[in-house]
Amino acid sequence: xxxxxxxxxxxxxxxxxxxxxxxxxxxxxxxxxxxxxxxxxxxxxxxxxxxxxxxxxxxxxxxxxxxxxxxxxxxxxxxxxxxxxxxxxxxxxxxxxxxxxxxxxxxxxxxxxxxxxxxxxxxxxxxxxxxxxxxxxxxxxxxxxxxxxxxxxxxxxxxxxxxxxxxxxxxxxxxxxxxxxxxxxxxxxxxxxxxxxxxxxxxxxxxxxxxxxxxxxxxxxxxxxxxxxxxxxxxxxxxxxxxxxxxxxxxxxxxxxxxxxxxxxxxxxxx
Amino acid sequence: xxxxxxxxxxxxxxxxxxxxxxxxxxxxxxxxxxxxxxxxxxxxxxxxxxxxxxxxxxxxxxxxxxxxxxxxxxxxxxxxxxxxxxxxxxxxxxxxxxxxxxxxxxxxxxxxxxxxxxxxxxxxxxxxxxxxxxxxxxxxxxxxxxxxxxxxxxxxxxxxxxxxxxxxxxxxxxxxxxxxxxxxxxxxxxxxxxxxxxxxxxxxxxxxxxxxxxxxxxxxxxxxxxxxxxxxxxxxxxxxxxxxxxxxxxxxxxxxxxxxxxxxxxxxxxxxxxxxxxxxxxxxxxxxxxxxxxxxxxxxxxxxxxxxxxxxxx
Numbered sequence: 001x002x003x004x005x006x007x008x009x010x011x012x013x014x015x016x017x018x019x020x021x022x023x024x025x026x027x028x029x030x031x032x033x034x035x036x037x038x039x040x041x042x043x044x045x046x047x048x049x050x051x052x053x054x055x056x057x058x059x060x061x062x063x064x065x066x067x068x069x070x071x072x073x074x075x076x077x078x079x080x081x082x083x084x085x086x087x088x089x090x091x092x093x094x095x096x097x098x099x100x101x102x103x104x105x106x107x108x109x110x111x112x113x114x115x116x117x118x119x120x121x122x123x124x125x126x127x128x129x130x131x132x133x134x135x136x137x138x139x140x141x142x143x144x145x146x147x148x149x150x151x152x153x154x155x156x157x158x159x160x161x162x163x164x165x166x167x168x169x170x171x172x173x174x175x176x177x178x179x180x181x182x183x184x185x186x187x188x189x190x191x192x193x194x195x196x197x198x199x200x201x202x203x204x205x206x207x208x209x210x211x212x213x214x215x216x217x218x219x220x221x222x223x224x225x226x227x228x229x230x231x232x233x234x235x236x237x238x239x240x241x242x243x244x245x246x247x248x249x250x251x252x253x254x255x256x257x258x259x260x261x262x263x264x265x266x267x268x269x270x271x
Numbered sequence: 272x273x274x275x276x277x278x279x280x281x282x283x284x285x286x287x288x289x290x291x292x293x294x295x296x297x298x299x300x301x302x303x304x305x306x307x308x309x310x311x312x313x314x315x316x317x318x319x320x321x322x323x324x325x326x327x328x329x330x331x332x333x334x335x336x337x338x339x340x341x342x343x344x345x346x347x348x349x350x351x352x353x354x355x356x357x358x359x360x361x362x363x364x365x366x367x368x369x370x371x372x373x374x375x376x377x378x379x380x381x382x383x384x385x386x387x388x389x390x391x392x393x394x395x396x397x398x399x400x401x402x403x404x405x406x407x408x409x410x411x412x413x414x415x416x417x418x419x420x421x422x423x424x425x426x427x428x429x430x431x432x433x434x435x436x437x438x439x440x441x442x443x444x445x446x447x448x449x450x451x452x453x454x455x456x457x458x459x460x461x462x463x464x465x466x467x468x469x470x471x472x473x474x475x476x477x478x479x480x481x482x483x484x485x486x487x488x489x490x491x492x493x494x495x496x497x498x499x500x501x502x503x504x505x506x507x508x509x510x511x512x513x514x515x516x517x518x519x520x521x522x523x524x525x526x527x528x529x530x531x532x533x534x535x536x537x538x539x540x541x542x543x544x545x546x547x548x549x550x551x552x553x554x555x556x557x558x559x560x561x562x563x564x565x566x567x568x569x570x571x572x573x574x575x576x577x578x579x580x581x582x583x584x585x
Contacts, residue, residue, distance in 0.1 A: 105367065105368070106339070106368050112339065113335070113336075113339060113368065114363065114367045114368050115363075116363065117359060117363050120332050120335075120360070120363055120364060122332075123328075123329050123331075123332025123333050123335070123336065123360075123364075124332055124333075124335050124336040124339065124364065125336060126332075126333050126336055127332070127333040127334060127335060127336015127337040127338070127339065127340070128336040128337075128339055128340055129336075130333075130336070130337065131336070131337050131340035131341075131342055132340065134318070135340075153328075154328045154329055154332065154360070157324075157326040157328060157329035158329045158332060158333070160324065160326070160329075161323065161324065161326070161329055161333060
């Protein structure tokens with residue numbers, strides 16, 4: 001693990017995505033920025049292995065961003081890894097000659113599954129993980145979910161199955177940024193003791209700061225030894241890295257900003 | 272071919288079982304729903320069968336995951352729960368990603384008579400057919416169910432297979448796979464070249480159309496065609512042309528009217544034709560009197576069908 005590389009990559013990817021959001025005047029940047037550091041660790045620290053032989057899906061391991069509005073946080077990374085072409089990336093937000101869309105779907109190179117509505121990712125991932133085990137494939141599946149998805153009954157249905165099948169090749173990463181659309185979940189409908197609930201479903205858990213590269217890396221490594229399905233609970237800041245967005249529920253969606261503010265954000269991200 | 276009383280679900284599953292023995296990429300998932308033919312599958316092909324708990328929604332998502340890895344997955348549950356309860360899963364998982372998931376929706380219409388409105392599947396057709404990318408098949412007898420099973424292996428993509436709960440005889444033993452590919456079969460042909468009445472139906476309710484027509488005098492009977500719509504989505508192209516030959520069309524569907532077979536036919540005719548739709552009323556049905564009587568008092572009696580035919584032939 002190279003911390004400087006990860007720091008630089010996280011900054012670069014935030015910058016690339018922010019520029020695109022400004023061009024597109026849409027997207028869910030708050031949700032995407034909160035998971036960017038986790039994504040950078042997964043893609044640039046050896047957790048996700050490339051498989052360039054498979055042109056359609058050039059990844060040996062899979063990431064599904066179940067909190068689907070944040071799926072596009074992967075695009076700048078996949079472009080950096082030459083999985084999303086420069087043509088697709090450069091045309092995105094400029095013209096229609098691109099396969100990229102704000103919402104991720106499995107026709108985009110490197111994006112395993114279509115997501116958007118909440119509570120599907122673990123179910124998809126369980127099917128993929130089960131199939132991989134059957135085929136003696138050492139594929140690893142990382143599913144990034146939000147705390148908002150813990151309200152969906154389907155999440156708990158899939159945890160029940162995941163645990164029953166003892167799939168230790170699936171890793172859930174829970175993004176806890178304490179923000180759902182109408183505010184802090186505790187003040188909306190309290191989710192209670194999330195860790196105890198996950199444990200009661202047979203999931204091995206760990207907790208860390210979702211913006212601390214070392215902690216994310218070490219905890220993921222530790223969880224990979226587990227013989228049970230796991231969940232890394234990452235505590236994050238919605239909109240992390242961009243001051244005007246940080247912890248601001250209204251930045252769940254893109255907000256119009258002046259050119260001056262745009263340049264100020266880019267200045268922050270350059271440093 | 273001896274015409275025996277058989278269950279549609281057993282005929283369907285038996286066929287999938289034969290195919291799964293040769294293809295390890297076929298998986299069968301059940302949400303705690305059984306059948307004698309499934310016993311063969313789950314005891315003899317243990318590694319390809321999974322009990323998913325009574326979690327139909329997760330079953331759809333899990334099947335999508337299996338299919339994302341190149342497997343062909345059959346999912347099996349009682350009709351109302353594998354259709355309406357999972358409609359968002361079908362949309363987001365199998366249909367949006369165009370995945371090879373076949374949903375075996377068993378017990379359509381009032382199949383589960385006396386179990387109450389929660390167990391009746393009288394809206395599934397209208398809801399499912401709104402989903403892009405999918406194919407929808409409805410079996411009117413056990414042989415159709417068996418052939419639909421074969422058909423599901425010929426191409427990939429999401430499919431909904433609508434089966435009846437009750438056992439029955441085959442309406443015709445002269446049926447082959449090419450007719451399933453065609454999407455419909457003509458069970459009775461009018462003697463007129465143009466004009467006359469075409470009855471379009473799907474599922475076991477079509478037997479009431481046959482009974483009603485057989486009960487009519489030659490004067491009416493000779494002017495009637497009965498079409499069994501096996502694949503309703505995509506709508507068979509040739510059927511559009513066939514329907515244009517008739518003066519009137521009568522649809523017969525064991526569903527509530529909104530968005531179901533009557534609407535489908537309206538969407539697929541070329542010219543102004545007289546259309547009458549017989550279906551279940553827009554209400555929840557509570558009476559515990561058995562399926563046949565429920566159909567009789569809810570707009571699908573033989574008498575009512577005959578009356579509609581006579582009116583349309585005038």
